[in-house]
Amino acid sequence: MAARSQMALSLGFHIIFSCIGMVMPFFMAVSHFMWLRTGNPVYQNVTKAWSKGVAIFFATGAVSGTVLSFELGLLWPTFMKHAGPIFGMPFSLEGTAFFIEAIALGFFLYGWNRFNRWFHWFTGVVVGISGLASGILVVAANAWMNTPAGFDVVNGKYINIDPIKAMFNPAWFSQALHMSIAAFAATGFAVAGVHALMVMRKQNVNFHLRAFKIAAIFGVVAAILQPLSGDISAKMVAKTQPAKLAAMEAHFVTRPYTPLIIGGIPDVKNKKVDYAIELPGLLSFMVHDDFKTPVTGLDKIPEKDQPPVAVVHYAFQLMVALGMLMMALGLLYLIAIWKKRSWFGKRWFLKLFIWATPIGFIAVEAGWTVTEVGRQPWIIQGVMRTADAVTPMPGVAYSFYLFTAVYFTLSIAVIFLLYRQIKMVPVIYDKETPKPVSA
Amino acid sequence: MIYVVIIFLWVALLLYLVMGGADFGAGIIEMFTSDKNKSRTRRIMYNAIGPIWEANHMWLIIAIVILFVGFPVIYATMSTYLHIPLIIMLMGIIARGTALTFRNYDAVHDNMQKVYNKIFVYSSFITPLFLGIIAGSTVSGRVDPQATNFMDAYIYSWLNWFSVAIGFFTVALCGFLAAIYLIGETQDDTERKRFIRKARLMNVAAVAAGSVVFIASVKENIPLVQWVFGSIIGVVAVSAATVSLIALWYLIAKGKRFIIRVLAGFQVTMILITTTYKHYPNIIILKNGGHLSLIAHQGAEKAIQMLGAALLTGSVFILPALIYLVWSFQYKPGQTDNETGGH
Numbered sequence: 001m002a003a004r005s006q007m008a009l010s011l012g013f014h015i016i017f018s019c020i021g022m023v024m025p026f027f028m029a030v031s032h033f034m035w036l037r038t039g040n041p042v043y044q045n046v047t048k049a050w051s052k053g054v055a056i057f058f059a060t061g062a063v064s065g066t067v068l069s070f071e072l073g074l075l076w077p078t079f080m081k082h083a084g085p086i087f088g089m090p091f092s093l094e095g096t097a098f099f100i101e102a103i104a105l106g107f108f109l110y111g112w113n114r115f116n117r118w119f120h121w122f123t124g125v126v127v128g129i130s131g132l133a134s135g136i137l138v139v140a141a142n143a144w145m146n147t148p149a150g151f152d153v154v155n156g157k158y159i160n161i162d163p164i165k166a167m168f169n170p171a172w173f174s175q176a177l178h179m180s181i182a183a184f185a186a187t188g189f190a191v192a193g194v195h196a197l198m199v200m201r202k203q204n205v206n207f208h209l210r211a212f213k214i215a216a217i218f219g220v221v222a223a224i225l226q227p228l229s230g231d232i233s234a235k236m237v238a239k240t241q242p243a244k245l246a247a248m249e250a251h252f253v254t255r256p257y258t259p260l261i262i263g264g265i266p267d268v269k270n271k272k273v274d275y276a277i278e279l280p281g282l283l284s285f286m287v288h289d290d291f292k293t294p295v296t297g298l299d300k301i302p303e304k305d306q307p308p309v310a311v312v313h314y315a316f317q318l319m320v321a322l323g324m325l326m327m328a329l330g331l332l333y334l335i336a337i338w339k340k341r342s343w344f345g346k347r348w349f350l351k352l353f354i355w356a357t358p359i360g361f362i363a364v365e366a367g368w369t370v371t372e373v374g375r376q377p378w379i380i381q382g383v384m385r386t387a388d389a390v391t392p393m394p395g396v397a398y399s400f401y402l403f404t405a406v407y408f409t410l411s412i413a414v415i416f417l418l419y420r421q422i423k424m425v426p427v428i429y430d431k432e433t434p435k436p437v438s439a
Numbered sequence: 440m441i442y443v444v445i446i447f448l449w450v451a452l453l454l455y456l457v458m459g460g461a462d463f464g465a466g467i468i469e470m471f472t473s474d475k476n477k478s479r480t481r482r483i484m485y486n487a488i489g490p491i492w493e494a495n496h497m498w499l500i501i502a503i504v505i506l507f508v509g510f511p512v513i514y515a516t517m518s519t520y521l522h523i524p525l526i527i528m529l530m531g532i533i534a535r536g537t538a539l540t541f542r543n544y545d546a547v548h549d550n551m552q553k554v555y556n557k558i559f560v561y562s563s564f565i566t567p568l569f570l571g572i573i574a575g576s577t578v579s580g581r582v583d584p585q586a587t588n589f590m591d592a593y594i595y596s597w598l599n600w601f602s603v604a605i606g607f608f609t610v611a612l613c614g615f616l617a618a619i620y621l622i623g624e625t626q627d628d629t630e631r632k633r634f635i636r637k638a639r640l641m642n643v644a645a646v647a648a649g650s651v652v653f654i655a656s657v658k659e660n661i662p663l664v665q666w667v668f669g670s671i672i673g674v675v676a677v678s679a680a681t682v683s684l685i686a687l688w689y690l691i692a693k694g695k696r697f698i699i700r701v702l703a704g705f706q707v708t709m710i711l712i713t714t715t716y717k718h719y720p721n722i723i724i725l726k727n728g729g730h731l732s733l734i735a736h737q738g739a740e741k742a743i744q745m746l747g748a749a750l751l752t753g754s755v756f757i758l759p760a761l762i763y764l765v766w767s768f769q770y771k772p773g774q775t776d777n778e779t780g781g782h
Binding site: 052055058059062064065067070074077078081082091092094095099100103105110114159162393394399410417420421423427428 | 501504509522525530533536539541546593739742743746756
């Protein structure tokens with residue numbers, strides 16, 4: 001249990017650090033591009049300010065990633081002994097991508113005025129692309145735990161290992177797509193929210209408004225696309241992990257015209273959901289494209305193979321609700337662009353985005369909970385149980401406390417640094433006096 | 440393909456020891472620098488390692504990925520029985536990386552800088568110390584899968600004179616590498632002299648720690664002497680290291696910059712050859728006399744093939760980019776200080 005918590009904690013932090021570290025380079029590259037095209041120094045300042053953010057998040061993402069590559073073995077030696085060679089392919093490629101990212105970042109951060117401007121811009125783009133590639137590869141490895149492929153287990157031995165097949169396991173695409181879009185949405189909204197706050201406070205409005213717009217458009221587009229990838233993911237989960245889907249929906253009894261259950265409190269003992277809204281036939285339709293075909297419920301799954309229903313259900317509902325909220329905000333933003341330009345200066349509009357700052361990441365964490373807790377009691381779906389994979393060393397709880405302390409300190413330090421970066425914008429990045437909004 | 444993978448593993452370790460080691464060493468040098476010189480040392484150091492330090496630490500990730508993909512049994516054994524030193528090393532890696540980044544990217548320069556500096560300096564010391572302890576433990580014959588109590592299984596596997604001595608040897612080596620590296624980073628004569636003194640100090644420390652390693656190995660019945668001097672390769676490597684050390688000091692006096700770095704790297708290479716050659720392919724030596732071997736305990740054939748292919752493909756992209764990076768910031772003519780370093 002302590003091992004599980006420690007892993008969850010490490011990944012929970014890593015996911016935030018690395019999402020931001022992976023997506024912000026794209027914002028940076030856009031702003032950099034605008035500067036190179038328009039020559040407007042505000043864009044250069046935004047780029048520089050963001051590059052500091054990227055450096056901070058890259059460093060924390062990199063160290064938390066290094067730690068994770070060890071933790072896999074430190075906490076789950078049995079799992080790694082068998083799984084390492086099978087799902088190691090994406091990790092070895094990820095190592096490469098990560099290396100390239102580190103090199104490109106070196107060029108970018110220290111390359112101002114040293115290189116051809118477009119080469120310098122290009123190194124920034126490479127940071128983004130290789131970061132995204134490593135994200136996709138790591139998610140592909142996680143997808144393998146959900147839909148294991150590329151090996152056979154005969155008498156407890158793992159044979160016929162095919163790392164390529166393992167990497168391109170059934171769920172890799174849907175999961176990687178969903179996660180990548182989520183990273184863009186979450187980071188877009190988070191960064192936009194911070195800049196919106198500064199715009200509302202009338203500090204360096206020109207600077208922050210431009211930054212806000214670049215970040216927001218990424219978040220908006222991603223939030224609007226996300227339900228599509230969610231649908232692809234749900235269909236994949238239905239096919240490969242019926243127990244997970246049933247837990248997500250708190251769907252206890254298999255029956256035709258399976259309803260979509262929204263909200264509610266799952267009552268595991270009596271196998272029902274209280275206070276929920278049920279939309280008959282909708283789940284059947286979403287999974288099978290027709291309203292009648294039943295969707296496997298928890299009654300068809302042996303109790304010892306069931307994940308904790310309540311946690312998965314709540315997390316899933318939370319994720320979907322926040323996703324919908326972001327989509328709504330996204331549509332509002334598009335309306336603002338097309339019809340109501342004046343909204344950008346309005347307090348209520350900015351306030352909405354300020355409130356939305358954390359929701360993307362809350363949704364990411366909720367989604368992560370769904371996929372990880374939803375897979376329990378398995379560490380490799382249908383092949384190895386989590387309990388059989390854990391380290392034999394006693395006292396893992398202490399290392400959990402230690403890591404908890406470290407990650408909290410780290411997060412506080414990062415927030416503190418970002419706060420100081422933002423506070424110093426008028427001094428370092430945008431020395432002009434604040435201008436009235438003129439966008 | 441297995442040999443390609445083993446070579447990559449060895450080279451990744453070597454590069455981590457040389458590049459990452461010089462990086463850690465920079466912190467160690469800072470630790471042993473008097474307060475009045477600290478900020479100057481820090482500036483020289485940062486200009487030297489700033490652009491490349493992230494890349495230096497990727498070698499460890501490469502090595503660990505090779506281990507768990509290619510040699511899962513070895514990886515699982517190490518991470519079970521050397522759990523505690525690994526955790527401490529990880530803490531060091533976290534603390535060091537973030538402290539270095541934070542002290543450069545904190546927009547406000549105030550007392551927090553002191554906190555970052557402290558963390559940076561201590562973790563620069565602790566990380567290679569435990570890295571060395573882990574390396575020493577793998578061959579110390581104290582790793583004991585049959586152990587029945589906590590102390591034997593998880594503490595004495597790494598807490599012994601031999602491993603700890605290797606830990607300190609590693610620290611001294613890192614400091615030495617960094618000092619040699621930094622000599623070439625400054626034009627100022629007093630600074631240069633200071634780094635030369637540091638290099639001498641670290642050299643003495645490394646020799647001293649090295650002697651303790653040998654004494655400890657005798658005390659703990661580890662056939663180190665036989666590993667080092669029991670083969671032609673070992674003897675040749677040790678002699679080459681000694682000769683190059685003399686050449687190194689001569690060339691430092693002559694004021695050379697590039698060649699002394701090459702020689703320092705060469706020495707580390709020789710040290711790694713002597714310490715790994717004789718018991719290759721055995722990488723972990725167990726208490727019961729058994730061992731885990733890179734050949735006998737390799738992962739599934741197909742996994743090794745793909746890993747080898749991935750490593751070869753990866754190096755096509757990584758190596759040229761890395762070399763260009765180092766060249767751009769170190770040797771490209773006509774460059775002045777960049778503007779990102781501070782405000």
